[in-house]
Amino acid sequence: MxxxxxxxxxxxELTKVIENLGEKSFRAKQIYEWLHKKxxxxxxxxxxISKKLKEDLTINYPLTVLKQVTVxxxxxxxxxKYLFALSDGNVIESVxxxxxxxxxxxxxxxxxxxxxxxxxxxxxxxxxxxxxxSEMLEQIYRIGADIGExxxxxxxxxxGEPMDNYENLLKFLELLTDENGxxxxxxxxxxxxxxxxxxxxxxxxxxxxxxxxxxxHASSQEKRxxxxxxxxxxxxxxxxxxxxxxxxxTGRRVTFEYSLVAGVNDTDEDAAExxxxxxxxxxxxxxxxxxxxxxxDFVQPSHDHVLNFKNKLEKNGINVTIRREMGRxxxxxxxxxxxxxxxx
Ligand code: SAH
Numbered sequence: 001m002x003x004x005x006x007x008x009x010x011x012x013e014l015t016k017v018i019e020n021l022g023e024k025s026f027r028a029k030q031i032y033e034w035l036h037k038k039x040x041x042x043x044x045x046x047x048x049i050s051k052k053l054k055e056d057l058t059i060n061y062p063l064t065v066l067k068q069v070t071v072x073x074x075x076x077x078x079x080x081k082y083l084f085a086l087s088d089g090n091v092i093e094s095v096x097x098x099x100x101x102x103x104x105x106x107x108x109x110x111x112x113x114x115x116x117x118x119x120x121x122x123x124x125x126x127x128x129x130x131x132x133x134s135e136m137l138e139q140i141y142r143i144g145a146d147i148g149e150x151x152x153x154x155x156x157x158x159x160g161e162p163m164d165n166y167e168n169l170l171k172f173l174e175l176l177t178d179e180n181g182x183x184x185x186x187x188x189x190x191x192x193x194x195x196x197x198x199x200x201x202x203x204x205x206x207x208x209x210x211x212x213x214x215x216x217h218a219s220s221q222e223k224r225x226x227x228x229x230x231x232x233x234x235x236x237x238x239x240x241x242x243x244x245x246x247x248x249x250t251g252r253r254v255t256f257e258y259s260l261v262a263g264v265n266d267t268d269e270d271a272a273e274x275x276x277x278x279x280x281x282x283x284x285x286x287x288x289x290x291x292x293x294x295x296x297d298f299v300q301p302s303h304d305h306v307l308n309f310k311n312k313l314e315k316n317g318i319n320v321t322i323r324r325e326m327g328r329x330x331x332x333x334x335x336x337x338x339x340x341x342x343x344x
Contacts, residue, residue, distance in 0.1 A: 006061040007035055007134035008171060011180055021056055029180065031057075036181030039141040041065045062087075064134035066142050072330040072337070079327030082143060083337055086111070086135060090128055093337045094139040094158060097326045102152035102188075107139040109169060110160025113335075115194050116229040117215070119259060121293045122159035122335030125342075131160065133171040140182065154184060157192040157213070159335050163199035173208065186210050192257065197234045200242040204249040212246050213255040213286075214239065218265050219273035227264070240277060247282055254281070259288045260306055262299040271312040278318070285313060288323040293336065 009017065015028035027049065034046045042063065043054040066084040069091060073080050080096040095106040113120070114127035136156075144151045154176060156162045162169045169191070177186050186209035193200060194215045203212065218224035218236075225231040243254045256278065260266045278285070287310060289300040301309070306322060313320045 001060050004061050005064055005132055005134050006031075006057065007064045007137065008132050008168075008175075010171070010174060010178070017061070021053065023053055027053065032180055035063075036137070036175060036178065039145060039182075041145075064132065064138060066092075066135065066138040068142060068146065069341070070337075071146070072327075074327035074330045076329055077326055079330065080143070080147070081327060081330050081337055082139075082146075083341055084139060084142065086131075091338055091341055092131070092135075092139070092159060093335070094143060095327070096143050096147065096151075099153075103144075103147070103149055104153035104155060105140050105143050105151050106155045106158050107136055108158035108160050109136060109156055109162040109165050113160050114164070115161045117194060117217075118227050119261065119290055119293065119296060119298050120335060121295070121339055124295055124335070124339065127160070127164075130165040130168055133168050133175060136168070136172040137175055137182075140176070144182075151182070152184065153188040153190075155190045155192065155213075157190070159338065161194055161196065162191050163193045163196040163203070166199050166202070170206065173210065190255070194228060194230045195234050195239040195242075196230070197238050197242045200239075201245055204242075204246040207250055209250065209252060211252055211255060212243070212250075213257055214243055215259075216256040216274075217259050219270050219277050223265055223270075227261075236277070240281075243283070244281060254283050256283055256285045257288060258285055259290045260301050260309060261290045262301040262305070264298070266301045266305060266309055268312065271309050275313065275316050275318065284319045284321070286321050286323055289325075291325075 011032050014032055015025050018028040019025055030048055034040050043058055069083040069085050071080055071082050078098045082094045083091055085091050090111045092108040092111055094108060097104045110130050111128035112126055113123040116123050140151050140154060175181055176184050190211040190213050192213040192215060217227050221236040224236050247254055289306055290298050292298055310320050310322060
């Protein structure tokens with residue numbers, strides 16, 4: 001018999017499995033709660049389940065559990081950067097950020113990435129494989145267990161392009177926000193994309209209450225193309241239209257991420273062009289001073305320059321924040337911890 005990833009099943013699917021094993025269906029709910037509410041890492045811990053059933057499950061329904069390889073803890077703000085090993089030996093990184101409003105975890109959605117954004121360390125070695133729904137959940141479960149506190153917010157902004165792993169992403173979101181599981185509010189979940197238009201439109205039609213973040217990073221097609229190869233496939237106005245569509249369908253304000261790179265996309269003209277690009281939209285712009293990676297020579301603008309760019313946008317009624325740099329002391333850009341580990 002083929003093996004089934006039990007932690008990626010929803011309650012309905014799990015109930016079928018349990019019934020096929022000749023058990024009463026209420027057992028499925030008990031097991032589901034062990035997996036997703038109590039988040040155990042072995043069948044042994046399921047104290048109200050019979051030995052026989054646990055043995056049956058162990059054979060064909062292996063539990064996906066991530067192993068913590070390392071954790072780096074910031075002395076400045078308590079940010080924790082984790083490296084986890086998957087069962088096939090691949091490693092991924094996840095980050096815990098502590099805010100006044102709660103604990104937020106940034107997860108990876110793929111091992112590596114094939115999108116090729118010029119400034120990003122996660123894509124330098126390409127994509128190895130997609131992550132399973134269970135492997136996305138486990139990043140949150142293991143971090144929650146490690147700190148012994150509840151995780152209240154999740155951002156899919158780590159390594160990988162979530163829209164390039166769409167079916168698994170959707171299943172992950174279903175399980176993550178399920179009231180029988182961790183029960184995270186959809187409003188506390190953000191999914192970030194480099195702009196895969198058909199999938200953004202599809203996501204809009206799911207009518208979820210999650211936040212969509214678009215990695216925009218430039219205000220013209222030409223400049224965006226110089227930073228993001230994905231712009232070859234989806235032109236900037238097409239991507240913005242997909243964001244408008246997302247707002248129409250869901251009523252959720254879209255976030256634009258804009259990494260400021262000195263001399264590349266940070267001039268007054270860039271700010272003006274950005275304003276006209278998003279005119280009339282209910283949006284929020286998050287400015288991210290680019291995090292330099294050693295493989296490229298991108299440079300951060302000065303803090304004053306970033307503030308100036310922000311003011312230009314704000315004066316025109318746009319909601320703008322500058323991303324707080326969390327865990328400055330433990331690491332550089334996303335993807336660097338994993339990359340360094342592999343190189344060693
Ligand atoms: N693939 C998705 C999510 C992962 S990247 C996406 O593209 O949105 C998360 C965010 O970090 C994206 O906005 C990405 O463009 C940005 N990013 C990646 N490397 C960066 C760097 N070195 N400096 C600043 N932002 C970076």
